[in-house]
Amino acid sequence: MTPHSNAAQARPAAEDRPLKTAMARGWRRKCPNCGNGPLLSGYLKVADHCPVCDEEFHHQRADDGPAYLTILIVGHLMAPLIHVMYVRLQLEPLVMATLLSVLCVALCLILLPRIKGAFIGLQWARRMHGFGQSEAASQG
Numbered sequence: 001m002t003p004h005s006n007a008a009q010a011r012p013a014a015e016d017r018p019l020k021t022a023m024a025r026g027w028r029r030k031c032p033n034c035g036n037g038p039l040l041s042g043y044l045k046v047a048d049h050c051p052v053c054d055e056e057f058h059h060q061r062a063d064d065g066p067a068y069l070t071i072l073i074v075g076h077l078m079a080p081l082i083h084v085m086y087v088r089l090q091l092e093p094l095v096m097a098t099l100l101s102v103l104c105v106a107l108c109l110i111l112l113p114r115i116k117g118a119f120i121g122l123q124w125a126r127r128m129h130g131f132g133q134s135e136a137a138s139q140g
Helices: 003-014 019-027 065-089 093-125 133-139
Strands: none
Touching (some): 019 093
């Protein structure tokens, strides 16, 4: 047996957390492990642990990723809308600026906590930043 085959045998344990399910639960701002407990204790503040399954969340390192992705998505949604409003609807500049500003802020406020939850779900599913260390310690 080669050293690579031992690594391949250890790998299935790291893949038993379904990525899509974890990210979908995070998108709903629920615990990526059980899907019932709240992931966030405030608008963007991550809870220390899940009150239902006791999964710890302090390992998460979402940092600026959700904000950058939110800006990217909102920008790509707004660009065609700006074009349509300017070329086809020919709205007054103040009306257009007001509508676009309100829409940008609303989209950002809606998307940001959901994208942060999905980021944390991704980290949990892939055992990044310390997620899953307690399992490795109990098995080893």
